[in-house]
Amino acid sequence: MKKYDAVIAGGGPAGSFLAHLLASEGYKVALVEYKNAENYMAAKACGSLSSEKVLDLLRIMGIDEKEVVDSRFKTVSILDGTLNDLSRVKLNLVHLDRYNLGREMLEILAADGVEVLTGYRADELIMKDDVVQGFKSSNGVVYRGRITIDTTGFGGTLRRQLASKLPDAYFEPDDIIVGAVSEINKVSFEFDEPTIILSNTLAPGGYCWVTPLEKNTLIGLGFPPSFDNVLLENRLLYLYRILKIRPLTLRKYYGVLPIRRPLASSVFNGFMVLGDAASHGNPLFEGGIYSALYVAKLAGEIISNALVEKDDVLGINDLWTFNVRYMRERGWILGVLDVLRLFIQKFSQKNLYLFASALPEKMSFDLDTILHISLGLLTTILKPRIFWSLMEIAKHTIAIQDLYLRYPESPSEVFTWARKVENILKEVKKKKITI
Numbered sequence: 001m002k003k004y005d006a007v008i009a010g011g012g013p014a015g016s017f018l019a020h021l022l023a024s025e026g027y028k029v030a031l032v033e034y035k036n037a038e039n040y041m042a043a044k045a046c047g048s049l050s051s052e053k054v055l056d057l058l059r060i061m062g063i064d065e066k067e068v069v070d071s072r073f074k075t076v077s078i079l080d081g082t083l084n085d086l087s088r089v090k091l092n093l094v095h096l097d098r099y100n101l102g103r104e105m106l107e108i109l110a111a112d113g114v115e116v117l118t119g120y121r122a123d124e125l126i127m128k129d130d131v132v133q134g135f136k137s138s139n140g141v142v143y144r145g146r147i148t149i150d151t152t153g154f155g156g157t158l159r160r161q162l163a164s165k166l167p168d169a170y171f172e173p174d175d176i177i178v179g180a181v182s183e184i185n186k187v188s189f190e191f192d193e194p195t196i197i198l199s200n201t202l203a204p205g206g207y208c209w210v211t212p213l214e215k216n217t218l219i220g221l222g223f224p225p226s227f228d229n230v231l232l233e234n235r236l237l238y239l240y241r242i243l244k245i246r247p248l249t250l251r252k253y254y255g256v257l258p259i260r261r262p263l264a265s266s267v268f269n270g271f272m273v274l275g276d277a278a279s280h281g282n283p284l285f286e287g288g289i290y291s292a293l294y295v296a297k298l299a300g301e302i303i304s305n306a307l308v309e310k311d312d313v314l315g316i317n318d319l320w321t322f323n324v325r326y327m328r329e330r331g332w333i334l335g336v337l338d339v340l341r342l343f344i345q346k347f348s349q350k351n352l353y354l355f356a357s358a359l360p361e362k363m364s365f366d367l368d369t370i371l372h373i374s375l376g377l378l379t380t381i382l383k384p385r386i387f388w389s390l391m392e393i394a395k396h397t398i399a400i401q402d403l404y405l406r407y408p409e410s411p412s413e414v415f416t417w418a419r420k421v422e423n424i425l426k427e428v429k430k431k432k433i434t435i
Helices: 013-024 054-060 098-112 229-243 288-309 316-344 349-357 367-381 384-405 411-430
Strands: 002-009 029-033 049-051 069-079 085-096 115-118 122-128 131-137 142-150 176-185 195-197 207-212 216-223 249-258 271-273
Touching: 002 013, 002 131, 002 288, 013 029, 013 054, 013 098, 013 288, 029 142, 049 288, 054 085, 054 288, 085 098, 085 349, 098 115, 122 142, 142 288, 176 229, 216 229, 288 316, 316 384, 316 411, 384 411
Parallel strands: 002 029, 002 142, 029 115, 069 195, 142 271
Antiparallel strands: 049 085, 069 085, 122 131, 131 142, 176 216, 176 249, 195 207, 207 216
C-alpha cells in the first residue's frame, strides 16, 4: 500500500495538468494511466482542435507551444452534403499533436516528482465509512490518498462505482456521440481549413469533419450511438468518395464522447471526477483539451486550499466549492447548450442548412456571444407557425440557465436540484415541434 496526498486515475490532459499543479505546491502525487508511456496521450476520435486559449494553460505547465502545436487556423468552413458552402466562421484554433503533448507532460511530471504508473488501470475504489480512501490498480497495488481523482474519460471507471452516491453517474445513449476518425496521408484536395459537413446521409443526427494538417489529414464522423464499427467504416469510405480522394490510411480511431451537460456533482467524500468522465466539455465548444485543462486548473486551486486546511481525507464539504464555481462560471453554458442541442436535433436538413448559412462571419469562443447568436438565429430562420414552440424552448433555456446560476451552496440540496434539471430536459424532449 502506498500513501499520497492525491491519487489520480487517468493521465489525459486533465489528470496530468492537475498532477503538475498539486506537485508544484509540494504535495505527494501518484497518477495511474492504462496506456503505455509511448501512447500516453494517443489521438482520440475527435477533430482535436482547441481554442488558442489552450496555449496559456499549457504555458503554466511549462510546455512550449513549438513542441506541441502542429497547425493553426483562422477560419472554419461549413458545407452541406454535396460540399456546397453554407458559411465560413472566423475562429482562432490550434491543433495539438497529442503524442508530443503526452511526451512533454510525462517529462514534466517526472521532474515534478509525480509517481506515474503506465500500462495499468485504476480498477477498484477503496471505501471506508462512505469515504473514498483511494483505489487498487490492475497490478494489485493499493494507492491511498487524501483525495482521489477520476480523469479516466468517458468510461468513468471510478465514477461508476459511486453511482448510488452521486445524483447522476451514468450517461444515457442520447448523451453521447460515437466518433470514427481516419488519419490519412496528405492528399491534394480543396480543403485548406477545418471543415464541417452537415449531412443526414453521411452522419444521421451528427456531422462529418475534415482537419487538414501540415503532414496529414484527419477525416471523421460523429453521430448518435446506433452504428457498429462496420457501418462506421462503410460511411468513412462513402465520405472518401464524396471528397473524391483515395487516401492511404495511417491510423483509425473509434471512441465515444459525452455531449451532455456536466454531471450534477463532481465531488464526494474523498473524491472528485473531472474532464470527459464528468462531461466537463463539448467537442464543438472550445475543444476537449482546453476544457480539460480549464477544469483541472480550477480543481487544483480548490484541492490545494483544502489540503492546507485539513490533514485527513477531504470531505464533500471541503470540495463543494468546486461544484459551485464550475457550474456558475462554465457549467451553465453546457447546460444551455444541452437544451439547444435537443432542439436543433429536431431540425429538418433544410432548416439545419438555413441555420448554418446564417452563422456570422466573425465569432469567438466567448460563452455569452455563442448563446446570444444561437438564440438570435433560431428566432430568424424558423417559420412563423412554430413561433410558440420556439418560445417554449427559449423558456426552458432560461430556466436551465437560472438553475445553474443558482447551483446549491451545500450538498444537501443537490439531488433536488438535479431532479429539476432532469424535469426541464424531459419537457424539451417531449415537445412536438414541426421544423
